[in-house]
Amino acid sequence: MDITFENLKQELKKKNIGLSYQRLKVLEYLIQNRCHPTVEQIFTELQKDIPTLSKTTIYNTLRILAEADLVKVINIEEKEARYDIDTKDHGHFKCESCGAIFDFPIDIDSLIPEDLSKFKINDKNVYFKGLCPGCLYNNN
Amino acid sequence: MDITFENLKQELKKKNIGLSYQRLKVLEYLIQNRCHPTVEQIFTELQKDIPTLSKTTIYNTLRILAEADLVKVINIEEKEARYDIDTKDHGHFKCESCGAIFDFPIDIDSLIPEDLSKFKINDKNVYFKGLCPGCLYNNN
DNA sequence: ATACAAATTTGTAATCATTACAATGCTATT
DNA sequence: AATAGCATTGTAATGATTACAAATTTGTAT
Ligand SMILES: [Mn+2]
Ligand SMILES: [Mn+2]
Ligand SMILES: [Zn+2]
Ligand SMILES: [Zn+2]
Numbered sequence: 001m002d003i004t005f006e007n008l009k010q011e012l013k014k015k016n017i018g019l020s021y022q023r024l025k026v027l028e029y030l031i032q033n034r035c036h037p038t039v040e041q042i043f044t045e046l047q048k049d050i051p052t053l054s055k056t057t058i059y060n061t062l063r064i065l066a067e068a069d070l071v072k073v074i075n076i077e078e079k080e081a082r083y084d085i086d087t088k089d090h091g092h093f094k095c096e097s098c099g100a101i102f103d104f105p106i107d108i109d110s111l112i113p114e115d116l117s118k119f120k121i122n123d124k125n126v127y128f129k130g131l132c133p134g135c136l137y138n139n140n
Numbered sequence: 141m142d143i144t145f146e147n148l149k150q151e152l153k154k155k156n157i158g159l160s161y162q163r164l165k166v167l168e169y170l171i172q173n174r175c176h177p178t179v180e181q182i183f184t185e186l187q188k189d190i191p192t193l194s195k196t197t198i199y200n201t202l203r204i205l206a207e208a209d210l211v212k213v214i215n216i217e218e219k220e221a222r223y224d225i226d227t228k229d230h231g232h233f234k235c236e237s238c239g240a241i242f243d244f245p246i247d248i249d250s251l252i253p254e255d256l257s258k259f260k261i262n263d264k265n266v267y268f269k270g271l272c273p274g275c276l277y278n279n280n
Numbered sequence: 281a282t283a284c285a286a287a288t289t290t291g292t293a294a295t296c297a298t299t300a301c302a303a304t305g306c307t308a309t310t
Numbered sequence: 311a312a313t314a315g316c317a318t319t320g321t322a323a324t325g326a327t328t329a330c331a332a333a334t335t336t337g338t339a340t
Binding site: 158160162163192193194195196197200218219 | 287288289290291292298
């Protein structure tokens with residue numbers, strides 16, 4: 001299923017999640033900004049459209065979308081959570097110099113060990129950290 | 141290199157990290173408690189031996205040990221960090237019911253994609269979440 | 281041993297992302 | 311219009327972590 005605004009709206013309806021203006025704006029923002037934004041970034045941008053917007057609404061909306069598996073929470077940093085509209089399995093690389101978070105493909109299922117055969121796996125995360133090509137080229 | 145108290149002491153000396161009583165106690169605790177403890181757990185236990193112990197000392201010590209690559213910080217939970225004396229690559233599985241964190245082997249290097257060939261990878265983390273066999277057996 | 285400087289610990293206050301909660305506003309149905 | 315249920319808003323509370331300065335300990339030179 002493609003990640004389009006219309007498809008996601010259908011998903012919300014299917015899961016009985018109200019299509020409020022704020023929620024749709026958060027979804028729209030995540031579709032257009034695939035840089036794994038923080039709550040702060042989403043809030044600051046949407047506030048321009050919705051002057052009365054509350055940060056609590058961003059938190060509430062993201063929690064609801066995450067519970068419905070429509071967004072994925074990325075806890076690659078110790079402090080601030082980041083959000084990803086792409087819920088398909090993929091790895092995340094955080095550059096320790098510029099802070100950017102890059103996606104990369106990884107076939108994690110191919111090497112889940114026998115040790116976990118009796119576990120029920122609900123969530124898989126692969127987080128790498130280091131330096132991105134741009135920062136490697138520029139720095140010292 | 142084996143994870144023994146004496147070996148780790150040598151590592152500290154080699155890296156010019158003072159062998160204070162508090163630091164050695166934290167190391168000793170991590171060697172004996174492989175359950176990926178929190179700062180709170182380490183502090184509460186060591187306070188029995190060192191009545192004047194400060195939680196700040198635990199934070200300072202763990203930061204220094206992590207910077208020296210003698211412990212690994214596990215950020216599998218959104219809130220509290222956990223600490224692992226085993227710095228070799230391995231995966232972590234957190235049971236969402238009982239909260240226990242399990243180690244599992246994973247050969248992550250075997251499937252690092254071509255996409256990352258121009259990145260410098262300093263840190264690799266694999267975090268799974270779900271239900272452990274014990275909780276699967278007991279619960280609903 | 282004594283004196284001194286550097287390293288380490290300690291306690292307290294600040295930080296800051298996130299959550300709790302109650303009041304307000306909005307929407308749909310009758 | 312009245313009602314009920316849902317969603318948003320603003321403010322206060324929470325809690326892990328960090329900042330910081332004072333006190334203590336440690337190592338070293340005399
Ligand atoms: Mn992503
Ligand atoms: Mn481990
Ligand atoms: Zn970079
Ligand atoms: Zn369990």
